[in-house]
Amino acid sequence: MYAEERQQVILERARAKGRVDVAALADDFAVTTETIRRDLTVLERHGVLRRVHGGAIPVERLGFEPAVSTRENVMTTEKDRIAKAALAELPSEGTILLDAGTTTAKLAEALPSDRELTVVTHSVNIALAMATRPNLTVMLVGGRLRSRTLASVDAWALQALKDVFVEVAFMATNGFSPERGLTTPDPAEAMVKRAAINCARRCVLLADHTKVGNDHFARFADPGDIDTFITDTGIDDAVAGEIAALGPRVVKV
Numbered sequence: 001m002y003a004e005e006r007q008q009v010i011l012e013r014a015r016a017k018g019r020v021d022v023a024a025l026a027d028d029f030a031v032t033t034e035t036i037r038r039d040l041t042v043l044e045r046h047g048v049l050r051r052v053h054g055g056a057i058p059v060e061r062l063g064f065e066p067a068v069s070t071r072e073n074v075m076t077t078e079k080d081r082i083a084k085a086a087l088a089e090l091p092s093e094g095t096i097l098l099d100a101g102t103t104t105a106k107l108a109e110a111l112p113s114d115r116e117l118t119v120v121t122h123s124v125n126i127a128l129a130m131a132t133r134p135n136l137t138v139m140l141v142g143g144r145l146r147s148r149t150l151a152s153v154d155a156w157a158l159q160a161l162k163d164v165f166v167e168v169a170f171m172a173t174n175g176f177s178p179e180r181g182l183t184t185p186d187p188a189e190a191m192v193k194r195a196a197i198n199c200a201r202r203c204v205l206l207a208d209h210t211k212v213g214n215d216h217f218a219r220f221a222d223p224g225d226i227d228t229f230i231t232d233t234g235i236d237d238a239v240a241g242e243i244a245a246l247g248p249r250v251v252k253v
């Protein structure tokens with residue numbers, strides 16, 4: 001097995017189990033612990049794992065909130081599939097909202113050029129990605145800018161969202177569990193996400209399977225607040241069934 005192949009297996013195992021152990025990996029692959037440590041260092045430099053004592057943890061499972069630049073390089077294939085599936089949820093015309101997130105950013109890139117839409121967003125990078133699209137009217141919500149997520153928060157953002165109505169809100173989340181609902185590490189961002197859901201006729205959650213089962217500090221929605229949950233096929237079937245029983249239509253792509 002080449003080093004790149006071994007590193008891919010290590011990453012998949014870390015995401016499936018929540019962490020990996022150096023000694024166990026060395027035994028499984030019949031290599032030295034130093035070889036495994038080098039693999040983990042490579043994966044950490046790619047921004048997909050974080051080294052901890054005796055092993056590593058995928059960045060999605062960490063207690064802190066990774067920056068946008070880190071999250072952009074995680075689960076990219078799955079995020080592309082989710083974004084393409086979300087196109088089926090677009091209205092033929094009218095206004096949509098794109099929440100701050102790397103999967104919603106993928107949707108922004110994929111929006112069709114033959115449809116006139118007004119797009120509300122509190123994400124600076126998403127707004128910039130759509131700024132030159134002649135068929136889109138971009139409404140950027142202002143407020144205090146969080147450098148970690150490039151999202152506007154606090155009173156200005158909340159007031160703006162209070163006074164608008166959108167057909168569909170495409171939401172992102174850091175964590176989603178049947179017990180705790182949708183959660184994110186930052187309370188200010190949770191308030192804006194809650195306001196975004198409240199101003200929408202329908203809510204579509206875009207989140208890869210690594211977000212499922214994670215609980216963060218601030219809850220911003222219950223599962224029943226979501227109409228459709230689009231995720232990838234890595235989600236556990238039993239958990240997907242639990243989520244669907246609480247209200248959302250679960251779409252696996």
